[in-house]
Amino acid sequence: MSGVEVRVPIAKPFITDEEVEAVIRILKNGLLAQGSEVYAFEKEFAEYIGVKHAIAVSNGTVALDLALKAIGVREGDEVITTPFTFIATANAILYQGAKPVFADIDLRTYNLDPDNVLEVITQKTKAIIVVHLYGHPADMKAFREIADDYKLLLVEDCAQAHGSMFMGRKVGTFGEVATFSFYATKNMTTGEGGMVVTNDDRIAEKIRILRDQGQVAKYVHVDLGYNYRMTNMQAAIGRVQLKRLDAMNDMRIENAKYLTLRLSKIKGIIPPYVDPRVKHVFHQYVVKVTDDFPLSRERLMEELRGRGVEVAVHYPIPVHHQPLYRRLGYPQDICPNAIEASRRVLSLPVHPSLSREDLDYVVGVVEQLVVV
Ligand SMILES: *Cc1c(COP(=O)(O)O)cnc(C)c1O
Numbered sequence: 001m002s003g004v005e006v007r008v009p010i011a012k013p014f015i016t017d018e019e020v021e022a023v024i025r026i027l028k029n030g031l032l033a034q035g036s037e038v039y040a041f042e043k044e045f046a047e048y049i050g051v052k053h054a055i056a057v058s059n060g061t062v063a064l065d066l067a068l069k070a071i072g073v074r075e076g077d078e079v080i081t082t083p084f085t086f087i088a089t090a091n092a093i094l095y096q097g098a099k100p101v102f103a104d105i106d107l108r109t110y111n112l113d114p115d116n117v118l119e120v121i122t123q124k125t126k127a128i129i130v131v132h133l134y135g136h137p138a139d140m141k142a143f144r145e146i147a148d149d150y151k152l153l154l155v156e157d158c159a160q161a162h163g164s165m166f167m168g169r170k171v172g173t174f175g176e177v178a179t180f181s182f183y184a185t186k187n188m189t190t191g192e193g194g195m196v197v198t199n200d201d202r203i204a205e206k207i208r209i210l211r212d213q214g215q216v217a218k219y220v221h222v223d224l225g226y227n228y229r230m231t232n233m234q235a236a237i238g239r240v241q242l243k244r245l246d247a248m249n250d251m252r253i254e255n256a257k258y259l260t261l262r263l264s265k266i267k268g269i270i271p272p273y274v275d276p277r278v279k280h281v282f283h284q285y286v287v288k289v290t291d292d293f294p295l296s297r298e299r300l301m302e303e304l305r306g307r308g309v310e311v312a313v314h315y316p317i318p319v320h321h322q323p324l325y326r327r328l329g330y331p332q333d334i335c336p337n338a339i340e341a342s343r344r345v346l347s348l349p350v351h352p353s354l355s356r357e358d359l360d361y362v363v364g365v366v367e368q369l370v371v372v
Pocket of ligand 1: 182192
């Protein structure tokens with residue numbers, strides 16, 4: 001992107017004076033680390049999602065790590081997940097010494113396909129991690145049924161889906177345990193941060209102990225724990241962001257609607273599919289670039305970037321094709337839909353700070369390329 005000024009960024013944290021004042025309040029009262037602000041954030045987040053427990057942690061990656069530890073995933077277990085996700089989802093399985101088993105995705109929603117999951121279940125399968133990719137919920141009716149039928153544990157990676165709903169129910173309430181990320185680009189942020197949610201008292205207790213050095217009382221350590229704590233400063237930001245989450249999601253949804261209205265007229269650009277059973281919160285607005293478009297996806301990206309529109313590919317390399325996973329011996333020809341998606345998808349800006357003018361500018365650039 002050398003020398004080109006960014007006119008429309010792909011992501012931008014939506015921060016107001018209220019977040020600024022909240023952090024100043026914590027800095028002035030001097031209790032900076034995990035404390036009452038974190039516990040208040042947990043309570044409010046649990047209420048918002050509709051679960052009994054929420055446990056705040058340092059980021060979404062350690063949230064997944066603790067979720068898997070708390071449900072007892074260990075060496076020798078297999079955990080089924082999607083190869084079309086951010087790498088942290090699969091790595092959390094490796095952290096346990098367990099084996100990630102990849103099932104292919106549905107090319108409409110880019111989420112795990114329940115039929116493909118059924119094909120890879122074995123005697124060793126312990127759990128399934130579904131990812132609600134881009135903010136579009138996975139088919140939780142199908143996955144809950146599969147988990148119940150085969151006695152598997154269901155984990156939801158909701159890092160991109162704060163406030164998403166499936167059949168009127170928030171994601172994060174379907175699995176035994178679910179995780180969120182508050183990284184700077186997510187639908188709500190604390191800079192870095194994460195949350196684990198569950199209705200299970202034992203899982204919650206285990207996670208609380210593990211995130212804080214395995215402590216049950218001051219300097220009494222019952223388990224090999226970690227320092228995965230969140231600070232009061234982050235929680236102060238999170239509480240303000242949570243209050244505005246629905247409004248920020250609505251702005252994403254409005255932006256997505258407008259982009260789809262205009263882009264659906266362009267041959268070779270397939271706007272995102274939305275399952276009628278879901279509330280999609282558009283962490284990313286992802287189009288498919290087909291051979292009907294006059295330029296390749298790579299050339300289209302260059303043209304957009306050259307005109308100051310930041311774009312991205314989520315994700316250009318499926319997890320089983322990553323050098324780390326190649327080394328682990330994963331066959332490269334599995335999950336052809338994930339491979340196809342990695343070659344076709346393109347994420348356009350959709351975040352809440354965009355104006356109608358910004359959206360018109362992005363669409364205008366794409367339209368011009370068709371005419372030329
Ligand atoms: C962002 C993300 C994570 C990791 O969260 P961090 O807070 O960055 O550690 C995990 N899974 C998915 C699907 C993500 O998008």
